[in-house]
Amino acid sequence: MKRTAGLWLLIGLAGYALLPWYMVSGGVFSLGWMNEMTGTGAAPALLQVVLHGKWWLSGPLPAFAAAALVLALVHGQTAMARGLIIAAAAGLGFLIAEALLIPGTAARFGWIAGEGQPGMGAGAFVTALGLLMILTTGISGLGRGRGDAFVTGLIGLIVALVATFVFYPVAHVLIRAFEMKGGAGYGISEFFGRFFSADLWGLGCLTGAECGPAINSLILAVMTGAGTTALGLAFALIFTRTGFRAKPLLRVLTIIPIITPPFVIGLALILLFGRAGTVTEFFADAFGWEKTRWLYGFGGIYLAQMLSFTPIAFLVLIGVVEGVSPSMEEASQTLDADRWQTFRYVSLPLMRPGLANAFLLGFIESLADFGNPLVLGGNFNVLSTEIYFAIVGAVADPAKAAILSIALLVMTLGAFLIQRRWVGKKSYATVTGKADSGRHAALNPALRWACYLTALPWAAFTAAIYSMIVFGSFVKLWGYDHSFTLEHYIRAFSVSFANGVRFTGSAWDSYFTTLTIAGISAPLTAFVGLATAYLLVRQKFAGKEAFEFSTMLSFAIPGTVIGVAYVMAFNFPPIELTGTSVILILVFVFRNMPVGVRGGIAAMSQLDRSLDEASLMLGANSFTTARRVIAPLLGPAILAALTYSFVRAITSVSAVIFLVSARHNMATSFIVGRVENGEFGFAIAYSAVLILTMLAAILILQLLIGKRRLRRADRVEA
């Protein structure tokens, strides 16, 4: 404890005394601030206090001093821990209070008149981090988290991050649900009336009229969650329990829909099944069927969501299905169970955490999905589009947007609690480290054919849609003029070789920005997500359930709300990030982290605790155990988290629309602009290039991370 706390004390102190406290123009890595270290702009806190009279920045100094004194003078373990906690908590509390009380141009509540301060910079962050870590080290010294500074440090760090980048911004938006009409301040009286109104929860569709958007969203989400889980399971079973020959091809087909910018699927569906679509025309000509607009409404959204979200269920389930121990299945068969009984009573129950997490993700994705309902919604209103238009529509109503968001959150919370109960407290550990060289039981023929018959037509359907998209990018006007052209690609991605290589196509800028931001945010997302999963599965601490739910929060809220929340929270000091690439990275990390968390939880609940315990007993600490024992066994989960966060950073639309700026424009918002302008060929060509890029990235990731070796024969019983 002494060493760790001492190290963080030095880091924190360095941040306080050496790094510029406020944000500096050009960024802290430009090092230009080193020449101006005495000026008000770039001075570290110590100099700000001494030279510029910003006395309120002096708070951390006594905290550091007190911590140092405690470390030097106090001897008892508990006493030292208490001392550190008190010193660090006081310093941290003072820092936060100071930052929130003196934002921007003038202090809040008239506290020290006329004083304002710019956004916090590197110095403030490092100081805060140092204090936080001294605090958590102190807590571990009290014996919490099994006395492990790594565990308490990780919890502290993630709690702080989630509080800053999820709660703080989301609170900015949700508070407006309590805003009274006509600018009469805030109050609870109007909230309940609006929240429980029949416009929102109407059940008219049971009697033939229209349902409220909340009910529509709920029905859609339950069906999408169930459908994607079933399809994902069918695919996962084909991969692990059958001798299907074209697995690599199937693998690509299962992945491809998540790497597609959302509106592209909608557009392809319209061109196939719309009133003037190819398939519709074919059936109208061949069988004289009436051409209808059935696609616009529940049917179309459901189809598009199934296409879009089945891969997520698959990614979560493949690792889990693979991980189910063959020994258990063999034991079952030795005890004279047939294959169906083995699957039904042994394998399937062991997959519960995977099924539950896949369902939860599908459910939440469907609730928050915005692109598909926008394109295919017709007169079927769902919450996410209602929220979007409550914010950007002709009549802006932030209170309505906030109330609808709360309705969404309530549903998410409900689904979350139900899935917790369903998974229960049983043990699902099947990766135990014991000799385990059996083979997975093959599926019984009926089940195998059931899987084939659901999954393969679906894969064929996906293949058809994607060949259409590629086709669409090479023709002049998809649907009307099918003469071959390369014009769309040339306009987007032309390169000029005169005077060296210059990227003259109009898409290059946003393309490079998108790849950079996705490339930075993906590993961060995977790290934060899996670290959170590790804490949730492996550690016990107070408030764990609330902590778990809070990590789901940013995922459950529609992107539009998150986007606006981030602008409202991070446009002003103490944390001023709008117009930078940092805000885009942050929004991706905290929005996509739940997938890492869910996948990590599903995979980790299969790893037997005895593995950790063996490692700890042999003298490794938690960090080494997590790195050397758990992480290698989490290959599929890490891959899923990395893939998903990379892809989502490239394909998400609604959250980034408010956050992109001239210098940092993202591919999707660029593409959406083109679509709005009717340039479908260009948009599709750009999407096709993005799809190929992501596919290449995924394949490279797969090669790098490789397969985990469970020392099981990697084949299926004949």
Next chain:
Amino acid sequence: MNKFSSISLAAVLAVLAAPAFADELNVVCSNEQDWCDLMASNFEAATGIDVAMVRKSTGETLAQVRAEAGNPKIDVWWGGTGDPHLIAAAEDLTEASGADTSALLPWAVNIAEISGGKTIGIHAGALGIAYNADILAEKGLKAPACWKDLADPAYKGEIQVANPNSSGTAYTELATLTQLFGEDEAFKLLAEIGANVNQYTKSGSAPSKAAARGETTISIGFMHDMVNLRKAGFPLEIVAPCEGTGYEVGGVSVIKGAKNPEAAKKWVDFVLTAEAQQAGLQVGVYNVPSNSGASLDPDSPDLSSIKLIDYDFATYGASDTRERLLARWEAEVKGAGGAVEE
């Protein structure tokens, strides 16, 4: 522990690879992408000011300007329908640029007067009807020529129009009919048309796109969007309604508290010049420029040949009129059925 420290520190430092605030002009453009790019490069060539530009729709821009009020990251907002610009002016989110409006057409000056100079008209686009000629022939329907034709029960399930609660285009239509026929008569007509509407879309440009692809037969929307689709090769025919029609005026506004106010004013001056406006012809801009000296594309809807109403932006842009009309629309048009999927 040490490794963990270095990893987390590296992560934090990566996040701190912070921003650059160089001197430049930050423009949000709500026009077509090509037109945005062209204007930006022309402005850079003319003034030497570095332009950072991003394209966002008007609704999104307004939401962002509201959220950023007090510490805006945008200097100037160019393009898009006038209503959100007027709302921004009314909410005191923008400030007067003091640009010279003497060379502009009356409707452009009108917008500037209503907003106290906070937004100035840059172009106008008339509202119209479009139909897909192929589908119309296939169904054996006759082409509509007037607003009142749309009430014909023969068009049942064939018309698509946006929802005025979410779309400024549809609100312009609502206000236009109210001004043409009087409020009661207009709502009666809207309800009759509503019986033929297959879908009230969220976005204003969606109906014409659907008509272009044959997903619906008839759409209501802005003519310049329709010309755009027609030029792309879709079998879309455009109709200027016989009773007369309303129009929108696109605006340019300087954001209040802009970091580069001088450059922003230069931008406003520049986009109001005839030379800058007629450059739009090179990239297919089909709305009518506000500078009387700017030349027109032969394909763009000629406002002088269309019967335009004297659109009352002050009354119909005001939020109480808007709320009253929308509540009435919700009750009498949407509530009266329609929106039938076949």
